[in-house]
Amino acid sequence: MTRHNTYALRxxxxxxxxxQLFDGDLVIIHRHQHDTQQETATLTINDRQLPLSHxxxxxxxxxxxxxxxAxxxxxxxxxxxxVLGMVMGVAHHTRQTRHH
Incomplete structure (x- = not known):
């Protein structure tokens, strides 16, 4: 999913x-590089992408x-x-159990 400066990471x-982020969830990222305080962001250091960080x-x-x-x-x-972008929202993946 890409729309202008917004994308999703699974x-x-x-x-x-x-x-509260689980396997299959989508994290919505807004790409910008403005100074900020206490945000959750995606980042790169020396061309290596880091996990989501505060x-x-x-x-x-x-x-x-x-x-x-860890x-x-x-x-x-x-x-x-x-700074690659800030987390703007999360879409939680739901697993439905099927009963036969």
Missing amino acids: IRGDRLQAS LSITRLGVHLCPEDT VPALFLHNGDIQ
Whole structure:
């Protein structure tokens, strides 16, 4: 799904359950690179995409706390990071059990 500056990412696996994101869910991303405080974002560092992270910008740099608790938090100086977009919504995947 792509519409102007909005796209969707499908969650794969169960490592984001602490953030109420489950396998099959769609995360709606709005692409922009404006300064922000306490947002959830998609990011790249050195051309490597990171998992969804909470983003907090300070005067000194950017604090990243990934939604995936298995990934450590990071601090980056302002020139070392590119924000790809902010999470605008989530469409939860529902699994229906069929009874015969």
